Amino acid sequence: MLKRHCLGLAITSACLAVAAAAHAASFGTIIDPNNAAFTQALGINGSGTIVGQSGNAPANGFILTPPSSFTPQNFPGATSTTVSGIAGLGATVGSWVDGSGNNNGFYQAGGTFITLDSPGTSFNQLLGINQGGTIAAGYSSTNSTGATGQQAFTVSIPGGLFTNINALLPSNTNSQATGVNNSGTVVGFYQTGGNFTAFTDVGGTITSLQAPGAVSTQALGVNDLGQIVGDYLTSGGSIFGFVDIGGIFETLDPPGATSSTADGINDLGQIVGFYTDANGNTIGFETQISETPLPAALPLFATGLGAMGLFGWRRKRKNAAAVAA
Numbered sequence: 596m597l598k599r600h601c602l603g604l605a606i607t608s609a610c611l612a613v614a615a616a617a618h619a620a621s622f623g624t625i626i627d628p629n630n631a632a633f634t635q636a637l638g639i640n641g642s643g644t645i646v647g648q649s650g651n652a653p654a655n656g657f658i659l660t661p662p663s664s665f666t667p668q669n670f671p672g673a674t675s676t677t678v679s680g681i682a683g684l685g686a687t688v689g690s691w692v693d694g695s696g697n698n699n700g701f702y703q704a705g706g707t708f709i710t711l712d713s714p715g716t717s718f719n720q721l722l723g724i725n726q727g728g729t730i731a732a733g734y735s736s737t738n739s740t741g742a743t744g745q746q747a748f749t750v751s752i753p754g755g756l757f758t759n760i761n762a763l764l765p766s767n768t769n770s771q772a773t774g775v776n777n778s779g780t781v782v783g784f785y786q787t788g789g790n791f792t793a794f795t796d797v798g799g800t801i802t803s804l805q806a807p808g809a810v811s812t813q814a815l816g817v818n819d820l821g822q823i824v825g826d827y828l829t830s831g832g833s834i835f836g837f838v839d840i841g842g843i844f845e846t847l848d849p850p851g852a853t854s855s856t857a858d859g860i861n862d863l864g865q866i867v868g869f870y871t872d873a874n875g876n877t878i879g880f881e882t883q884i885s886e887t888p889l890p891a892a893l894p895l896f897a898t899g900l901g902a903m904g905l906f907g908w909r910r911k912r913k914n915a916a917a918v919a920a
Contacts (some may be wrong), residue, residue: 601604622849625867625879634869636682636879638687638859640817645740645859645867646678647879651724654834670701672673679721680774680859686752688721698741700733702752708776711750715779721750721817723774726862728752729778731770732781742787745769747783756900761785763801764794772796773825774816774859782823793825806837806844814838814839816859822884824857824866836868 599689627634636659637647645659646668656668656678669676670691678689682694686704694701698710700721711731712719718741721733736744747770760781761770770785781796793814795802805812816824822825823839824847836847836857847857850872859867864884869877894914907911 605812613625621882624849624882625869625881627658627659627879629655629665631649631868631876633877634879635869635877636858636881637678637869638723639861639865639867639881640681641683641861641863643861643863643865644681644685645691645879646681647867647869647882648677651877653692656687656864658687664697668703670703677720680724680731682724683726684727686724688724688731688733690720697739698733699733700750704728708752711752713746713748713750716746720748720771723773723859724752725775725777725779726819727777729777730779732775732783734771734783743769745771745786747772747781747785749775749781760796761801765798765803765814767802770903773814774823776821777815778817780817781823782817782825784813784825791828793823794821805841806839815857818860818862820862820865822860822864824860824868826856836870840884847882849864849878855880 624909625634625636630649635646635647639645643661647657648654649657653675653859654677656676658668659667668678673691674694675692676689678687680688688702691701697720700719702709702711711721715737716735716737721731723732731750731752731814734745734747738744748911749758749760749772758770762774764770764785765783772781772783774782784791784793791811791813793804793812806827808829809863810830811828812825814823814825826834826836828834834854836855836856837844840848848855849870851872854875855869855870857866866884867881869879
């Protein structure tokens with residue numbers, strides 16, 4: 596997957612590669628009836644089971660079995676829980692906040708929850724898990740709020756062996772590993788100044804990438820085909836979700852959205868994420884990509900209403916449990 600991104604290590608503002616591009620035919624909404632104003636769909640496995648969070652102060656984790664069966668999933672005794680990723684057999688990862696306000700990563704399988712925190716740190720979140728259920732991706736910090744000094748990592752399951760990804764990245768102030776697939780390809784993003792740059796890690800080789808025309812890009816999920824989803828910020832302040840297939844990017848912009856984020860993708864091309872509407876509601880979405888040819892001159896990105904500030908908030912969404920505490 597390293598060479599499939601036309602942006603490569605040299606970050607540019609345009610991508611002229613033309614091939615079959617991902618096309619999102621339609622969007623469906625995901626709304627937890629327990630919190631109709633705030634639902635984020637964050638991960639999906641090969642069976643189409645979706646995980647996420649409902650509410651933000653506090654956050655409550657959920658598992659959605661299509662088409663509409665919501666089951667709460669919260670770490671025992673937690674004041675706040677976010678479920679961020681789900682493996683093929685139903686194991687999940689996420690983050691939870693204890694009564695003292697400490698933010699921890701967790702792994703769950705068969706109803707048993709295990710805290711997974713990088714040694715010597717005080718803030719942890721697990722953001723994705725591969726379909727085999729053997730590797731999780733996330734980040735940690737020695738800062739108790741998790742706001743600074745974020746370090747991307749992966750962790751083996753069930754062994755709990757942590758691998759520092761941040762050490763491989765260009766110099767940065769914060770980094771997060773957000774997704775990993777069965778071949779061990781890791782995706783995420785890092786921060787330099789006020790901007791974010793997406794990355795892929797293939798066997799220790801890092802490729803940095805920006806969506807065409809973007810000033811900031813976050814990769815948030817990857818499937819076993821190397822297809823990547825995430826979001827990007829334009830110079831005009833608009834926020835859009837995207838899917839990247841072989842270096843060809845396409846915007847994912849649900850109807851009625853003032854901003855959007857794509858968080859998870861499975862091997863069937865099913866994508867989940869969330870968007871904000873004109874009333875300030877946060878609504879989960881799902882869509883299905885297919886391969887359709889694009890004319891050579893057809894722009895890959897649309898423009899939209901400004902949503903300045905959401906890209907920074909998008910980072911905080913990953914910290915929602917901590918904010919709620």
